[in-house]
Amino acid sequence: xxxxxxxxxxxxxxxxxxxxxxxxxxxxxxxxxxxxxxxxxxxxxxxxxxxxxxxxxxxxxxxxxxxxxxxxxxxxxxxxxxxxxxxxxxxxxxxxxxxxxxxxxxxxxxxxxxxxxxxxxxxxxxxxxxxxxxxxxxxxxxxxxxxxxxxxxxxxxxxxxxxxxxxxxxxxxxxxxxxxxxxxxxxxxxxxxxxxxxxxxxxxxxxxxxxxxxxxxxxxxxxxxxxxxxxxxxxxxxxxxxxxxxxxxxxxxxxxxxxxxxxxxxxxxxxxxxxxxxxxxxxxxxxxxxxxxxxxxxxxxxxxxxxxxxxxxxxxxxxxxxxxxxxxxxxxxxxxx
Amino acid sequence: xxxxxxxxxxxxxxxxxxxxxxxxxxxxxxxxxxxxxxxxxxxxxxxxxxxxxxxxxxxxxxxxxxxxxxxxxxxxxxxxxxxxxxxxxxxxxxxxxxxxxxxxxxxxxxxxxxxxxxxxxxxxxxxxxxxxxxxxxxxxxxxxxxxxxxxxxxxxxxxxxxxxxxxxxxxxxxxxxxxxxxxxxxxxxxxxxxxxxxxxxxxxxxxxxxxxxxxxxxxxxxxxxxxxxxxxxxxxxxxxxxxxxxxxxxxxxxxxxxxxxxxxxxxxxxxxxxxxxxxxxxxxxxxxxxxxxxxxxxxxxxxxxxxxxxxxxxxxxxxxxxxxxxxxxxxxxxxxxxxxxxxxxxxxxxxxxxxxxxxxxxxxxxxxxxxxxxxxxxxxxxxxxxxxxxxxxxxxxxxxxxxxxxxxxxxxxxxxxxxxxxxxxxxxxxxxxxxxxxxxxxxxxxxxxx
Numbered sequence: 001x002x003x004x005x006x007x008x009x010x011x012x013x014x015x016x017x018x019x020x021x022x023x024x025x026x027x028x029x030x031x032x033x034x035x036x037x038x039x040x041x042x043x044x045x046x047x048x049x050x051x052x053x054x055x056x057x058x059x060x061x062x063x064x065x066x067x068x069x070x071x072x073x074x075x076x077x078x079x080x081x082x083x084x085x086x087x088x089x090x091x092x093x094x095x096x097x098x099x100x101x102x103x104x105x106x107x108x109x110x111x112x113x114x115x116x117x118x119x120x121x122x123x124x125x126x127x128x129x130x131x132x133x134x135x136x137x138x139x140x141x142x143x144x145x146x147x148x149x150x151x152x153x154x155x156x157x158x159x160x161x162x163x164x165x166x167x168x169x170x171x172x173x174x175x176x177x178x179x180x181x182x183x184x185x186x187x188x189x190x191x192x193x194x195x196x197x198x199x200x201x202x203x204x205x206x207x208x209x210x211x212x213x214x215x216x217x218x219x220x221x222x223x224x225x226x227x228x229x230x231x232x233x234x235x236x237x238x239x240x241x242x243x244x245x246x247x248x249x250x251x252x253x254x255x256x257x258x259x260x261x262x263x264x265x266x267x268x269x270x271x272x273x274x275x276x277x278x279x280x281x282x283x284x285x286x287x288x289x290x291x292x293x294x295x296x297x298x299x300x301x302x303x304x305x306x307x308x309x310x311x312x313x314x315x316x317x318x319x320x321x322x323x324x325x326x327x328x329x330x331x332x333x334x335x336x337x
Numbered sequence: 338x339x340x341x342x343x344x345x346x347x348x349x350x351x352x353x354x355x356x357x358x359x360x361x362x363x364x365x366x367x368x369x370x371x372x373x374x375x376x377x378x379x380x381x382x383x384x385x386x387x388x389x390x391x392x393x394x395x396x397x398x399x400x401x402x403x404x405x406x407x408x409x410x411x412x413x414x415x416x417x418x419x420x421x422x423x424x425x426x427x428x429x430x431x432x433x434x435x436x437x438x439x440x441x442x443x444x445x446x447x448x449x450x451x452x453x454x455x456x457x458x459x460x461x462x463x464x465x466x467x468x469x470x471x472x473x474x475x476x477x478x479x480x481x482x483x484x485x486x487x488x489x490x491x492x493x494x495x496x497x498x499x500x501x502x503x504x505x506x507x508x509x510x511x512x513x514x515x516x517x518x519x520x521x522x523x524x525x526x527x528x529x530x531x532x533x534x535x536x537x538x539x540x541x542x543x544x545x546x547x548x549x550x551x552x553x554x555x556x557x558x559x560x561x562x563x564x565x566x567x568x569x570x571x572x573x574x575x576x577x578x579x580x581x582x583x584x585x586x587x588x589x590x591x592x593x594x595x596x597x598x599x600x601x602x603x604x605x606x607x608x609x610x611x612x613x614x615x616x617x618x619x620x621x622x623x624x625x626x627x628x629x630x631x632x633x634x635x636x637x638x639x640x641x642x643x644x645x646x647x648x649x650x651x652x653x654x655x656x657x658x659x660x661x662x663x664x665x666x667x668x669x670x671x672x673x674x675x676x677x678x679x680x681x682x683x684x685x686x687x688x689x690x691x692x693x694x695x696x697x698x699x700x701x702x703x704x705x706x707x708x709x710x711x712x713x714x715x716x717x718x719x720x721x722x723x724x725x726x727x728x729x730x731x732x733x734x735x736x737x738x739x740x741x742x743x744x745x746x747x748x749x750x751x752x753x754x755x756x757x758x759x760x761x762x763x764x765x766x767x768x769x770x771x772x773x774x775x776x777x778x779x780x781x782x783x784x785x786x787x
Contacts (some may be wrong), residue, residue: 009680010668011434011701014766016752017694018353018508018673019702024710080707122708124761187352279713279726330722332744333347333581334594 024121027274028081030223030266034214035088041197041207042092046148049096050203053103057094058087060107067226068116082121086110089129092204092265093311094136097146106136126318127273130311137311145172148199168201169194169260170299170307173252177302183249194259205262215268224272227284228291232267233258235292242298251300261299266310267291276318283321283328290317338559340552340568340676343543345589347582349720350574350685351753353508353674355547358638365519367643368503368656372442374647375427376402376413380687381481383409388438394421399623402438405470411483411688412473413438416625416645418445430677430684436677438684440647451621462534465618472617473624473688478502478513478578478607479671481689484614488534494599499537500587501528502572503544503551503608507672509778510692512628513608515641517544517551520612521558527611529562535604539589543610547573575674578752582606582720586623594747596701609691629686631657632693635665644686650693651682654756666701669694670737674752682785703760715754725754729764732771732777736779740771748772 042050062266065083069076077083090110094103110132118124123181137144147168176184193199197207205211218224240254257263271291278287291313298309306312331337379385387401396402396415403413419442427437442551451471454460455581470485492494505513517524532540542559544552553567569587571577581592585604589600598605606614609627616622625645632639636660644653650668654660669676670690686693723744731740748768755764 010678010682011666011703012678012680013667014763015668015669015676015678015750016674016694016756016765017676017678017701018668018756019761020351020353020757021702022714022757023761024707024759027710027712027759120708122710255611274710274712277711279716279724280713281717284713320492325724325727328744329724330716332594332723332747333585333721334591334596334747336593 017050017230018238024080027176028085028221030218031085031269032081032088032220034217034223035085035092035204037213038204038207038265039088039209042203045197045206046096046203050091051097052100053098053203054088054091055101056103057091057107058084060104061087061090061111064108065110065116068112069120072204074120077120080121083111086115086128088204089269090132093129093133093164093202093262095144095146095201096148096203098140098143100145100302102136102140104186105139109135122275124275125321127270127276130270130315130318133311134315142290166259168253168307169199169256173256173276173301176308177250183252186253191255191259201262205265208259208264211264211268216266218268218272224268225265225281227283228272228277228288228313229267231285231288232271232291232295233263235289236263236296239292239296257296257299261308262310263286263295266314270310271314276321278321278324278328280283280325280330282330285320286324286328287317290320338556340556340570340738343569343571345585345586346572347577347585347720348722349718349753350576350582351371351718351756353575353756355508355573356632357460357509357511357514359509359546359634360383360630360641361510361548363515363640365515365641365643367627368648368653368761370417370442370645371648371652373422373439373643374417374419374442375425375431375437375439375683375685375717376416376647376651376686377427377435377437377687378403378413379429379433380413380646380689381411381475381483383407383411383483385435386410386413388424388436390421390438392421392423395419396421396440396541397445397447399449399451399625402440408481409486410481411475412471412623412645413441414473414623415449416626416647417442419443427682427683427685428678428679429687430690432677432679437647451617451623451713453621454618457530457618458533458620462648464751465530465534468618469614471623472613474610474617475624475688476607476615477609477613477627477688477691479675479689479691484606484610488531490535490599490604495602496535496537496604498530498541498603498604499528499535500581500583500603500605501540501608501611502578502583502605503542503548503555504583504640505548506573506575506578507674507676507692508575509632509694510672511632512630512641512691514548514551515630516609516612516628517548518554521554523615524555524608524611525558525562526619527615528606530614531604531606531611540728541566543569543571543577543583543587544568545571545573545577568716570572575753576720576749579720579749581749594744620726624688627686627688627691629653629690630692630735631695632692633665633697634700635661635663635695635697637661645672646687647685649682650679650684650686652696653686653693654682660695665695666698667694667696674756675750706762707760709762710760714757714759718753718757720753722748723748725764725768726762728771729762729767732767737771737774741775745760745771746775751776
């Protein structure tokens with residue numbers, strides 16, 4: 001056979017020869033764009049602290065990613081933007097008064113222990129931001145549960161709660177119920193405060209409005225599908241509604257459950273983390289329902305220490321994602337029914 | 338004949354940019370023939386034909402030059418008159434070396450065709466099948482499976498439906514489209530012959546809804562065909578031209594895993610194959626040429642050329658005014674989803690090559706593969722409902738058995754998964770490697786048994 005001059009040859013590769021144009025970077029950029037309204041809301045409600053924490057987490061995550069890849073002798077992956085997403089998401093899950101060094105320590109943990117040790121993007125089992133938050137809750141329990149006062153407690157008239165113990169909305173309710181007091185009165189104004197975000201909480205989780213705007217963008221861009229957030233939020237709503245119907249005095253109304261405790265942030269931005277959630281639609285539904293049930297269990301067990309539970313619910317479901325993937329493969333075309 | 342909308346939508350699939358407008362309006366035309374043609378002996382699935390001429394022999398247009406060499410094989414005929422120069426080795430579009438009969442062309446009107454069957458209705462099934470076999474007709478949609486075998490299913494597999502595949506779901510390609518617009522009557526004739534051989538009660542013509550002029554032409558030409566005949570309009574979605582997806586779209590039947598279309602009582606024939614059947618039976622002309630779309634952003638004047646087999650890609654491109662905007666980055670035999678990138682313009686055309694696609698560097702994106710981020714887009718895109726992400730990871734880890742266990746062999750290599758993958762993973766390449774390993778294992782096991 002005649003061997004031709006190299007320069008005469010055309011590029012040969014396996015089909016397909018065309019691509020839709022998507023990329024991991026573009027997905028991460030879309031997530032960052034979707035997080036922008038919530039970031040704006042955090043600046044509005046928490047001011048310079050929101051900026052301080054977000055900048056610290058993003059910078060530390062980028063640095064940690066770069067160092068890890070260099071130390072492991074792997075290609076640099078800073079440009080895929082995933083470290084920035086982790087930084088922003090972690091910051092959004094931190095209380096405004098958290099010391100800077102703790103935020104940096106958490107970020108270092110997120111990238112090093114939760115992501116790069118597994119092999120970097122695509123290989124981690126747990127959502128790095130959530131796993132780091134769990135680490136910080138254990139390591140810096142006090143600092144991680146100090147909230148600023150947004151005046152929400154006064155507006156729901158939870159007078160039995162010690163005015164100096166500034167807690168998140170679900171924390172207020174849990175303490176009130178534990179103390180044997182009546183369910184706070186959730187006025188329309190209080191619910192609206194929850195919706196817009198003028199409440200105590202982590203810097204990025206308070207404004208349901210801003211987060212839903214971002215989620216709508218992700219759905220429109222087809223970065224996420226409705227399955228996980230829909231199943232998650234739907235399960236919480238149904239679970240909470242049933243409890244509220246059975247015992248209205250002892251149960252938080254469903255709309256309060258939906259708008260507080262980082263549920264919207266978790267359901268739309270953390271549970272939908274592609275790497276740590278199932279790949280089939282059926283698997284996604286199971287994942288979302290599981291997150292919803294675990295969240296509600298954590299929230300409603302009276303003796304429980306945590307008033308919220310979104311982070312732990314998602315982490316637990318992350319752990320069984322490989323199992324869900326295995327059990328939820330689609331029926332192959334042509335399988336005899 | 339009635340026109341119906343496809344009642345079933347297969348799950349998955351993609352919507353790539355089609356770019357059909359480049360060539361869809363261009364009528365089929367001839368081309369200045371090259372001085373020599375290298376006619377490959379392997380233009381079909383199965384054993385390559387065996388050259389039955391030698392250097393120095395004179396051949397006429399239609400002379401048998403390659404004899405069928407096995408049950409799954411097909412003969413090859415001289416596409417032009419001339420003198421055999423040599424029996425040489427060439428690379429086919431798929432990159433495999435194969436023998437070719439090199440013919441030095443002479444201007445001559447002499448032909449060496451078969452006897453026309455003026456009254457085909459009075460001929461027996463076996464006579465018609467023998468003619469189709471003798472004419473070297475193979476599936477012209479891409480796979481190149483000998484048509485005679487397809488049209489003679491075993492007794493225990495009765496065929497009730499013949500589907501004419503006019504979906505042409507590959508982007509850019511318009512050869513079937515033009516055939517339907519310009520040769521719908523011959524396609525009808527071929528379809529009637531195939532239908533009578535099969536004894537199929539039902540005839541369906543499947544065309545995607547992005548070809549309204551082809552739909553109109555086929556509606557007109559098929560007017561008055563007796564029995565259960567309909568044109569099924571498919572929504573435009575890749576891969577609707579794939580046999581399994583098309584049978585489902587038209588009949589709602591799923592070809593069982595590991596099975597063949599005949600297991601659902603269906604036979605699918607490409608419209609160009611139907612044309613070839615009519616030419617062979619009614620006019621006695623063996624399969625020696627086909628319409629090939631020369632298109633892409635890197636060719637001057639995209640066109641649909643009726644080209645004799647063995648024409649080099651260089652001659653096709655010259656006939657279309659050469660390159661546009663410099664040298665293309667890729668030259669593809671077939672469409673961008675399943676076609677073969679070829680290394681050289683010396684590549685000869687063959688029975689299954691429906692297009693030559695020239696893409697400029699701007700259209701050929703080169704990516705570095707990244708780790709799978711489990712986004713699940715490939716899962717949504719897979720028309721076979723596989724988990725390409727997982728399959729690819731199994732193959733990457735050399736766990737071929739693991740991949741086989743999650744239905745690797747069901748992959749049809751349509752490329753939908755790789756098309757949507759944001760991590761630019763070479764998913765189809767992984768599937769092909771895995772499947773090749775399994776086939777090699779099976780062959781080795783069989784050899785050991787024998």
